[in-house]
Amino acid sequence: MNSNVNHLSGDAAILGMGTALPAHVVDQADIAELIAASVQDRPDLARFAKRIFRSCGVETRYTVEPSYLGALENCRYLPSATDEQKDIPTTRERMDTYQLEALPLAVRAAEQAMLDAGASPESISHLITVSCTGQYLPGLDVQLIRQLGLSARVNRLPLIFQGCAAGLKAIQMARDVVQGAPGSQVLVVCVELCSLHFQPVQDREALFAASFFGDAASASIVGTPDARHTDYLSLGIGYSVLLPDSTQDMTWKVADYGYDLHLSPRIPKLLGLHLEEELRLLLQNEQFPELWAIHPGGRGIVDSVQEVMHLRQEQTQYSRDILRDYGNLSSNTILFVLQAMRMDMKIREQSATEGVAMAFGPGLTAELMKFTYVPCLSSVTEETNHVFF
DSSP states (O other): OOOOOOOOOOOOOOEEEEEEOOOOEEEEEHHHHHHHHTTTHHHHOOOOOOOOHHSSSSEEEEEEEEGGGGGGGGGGTSSOOTTTTTTOOOOOHHHHHHHHHHHHHHHHHHHHHHHTTTTTGGGGOOOEEEESSOOSOOOOHHHHHHTTOOOOTTTEEEEEGGGHHHHHHHHHHHHHHHHHHHTOEEEEEEEEEEEOOOOOOOSSHHHHHHBBOOOEEEEEEOOOOOOEEEEEEEEEEEEEEETTOOOSSEEEETTTTEEEEEEEETTTHHHHHHHHHHHHHHHTTTOBBSSSOOOOHHHOOOOOOHHHTTTTTTGGHHHHHHHHHOBHHHHHHOOOOOHHHOOOOOHHHOOOOOEEEEETTTTEEEEEEEEEEEEEGGGGOOBBBBBBO
């Protein structure tokens, strides 16, 4: 079989990470009531909304849009049946809000990551910016260079409109840069303001997307570890794959009132059908690792991966906890999972431990990568922990 897997091996690692959340936190029960109120003329749809919101695995989400915290009459994004003429924000207005709100979150996350890695502005050679929820030029990459004091000659690599898989794609791109150009240090910054694209609810399908997305930013520094660095994630091989017969199961299109997202209920089933083969290809018949960083695109996705790979509950708990506390943060989500995993390993003083990360996006695309948690440089040669099935 021709796997087309990148088998480069090198010393690329995530040396530091940072995350940032908007000021406004929304309880899942409250936003369910808000959406149910917007379809009060459709009692069946209102009941379905409450059921979906209760069962999707989310308890709280964060948003840059304060109108979701109040009464329905104050939320421009969700007109009620009796207020169909409400001035729903246009795509231009939503992009204006994105441009205003994205940079402060991105800067906070980037500064945390640089501090965590001990990276100075002048040490950054490449900047990868990731987002699928907003676009403008000059873009976030240019603004970050100015705000963070990076060199005007930093190599900029914007990764735009690639969906939830793009965060892990960016990490793998950064790994390849470091392996191909030793001494490089890459700053990866993701910003997603998903709540700006809430649409008036017309049918049950629209409720799936509305039930679990939230806003956030994340950042990481990818470079070569040295004696200064501890508790880093050494990056192994990985690849991206298009799953068969799934092109229309996840779509994301620019429309007049924000971006229209379609999520098929078939997605967990499709992952269950195809993911095991891909993961075994990635692992090359090695023993399954202990750590599993799964993009929690929804509870059903985590359930599907756990079932097909015969994982223990504690191996998927990091992903479930992120989904519960923050929702699906699009490209940020896998980085939130990796950060939670890394911090927990540090607190528990774990030895070097192998893992696999995965994220999913339109295509359907599966982004897969091996990694190793390393407490300090001297532990790289220690025997890593495995779990046997």
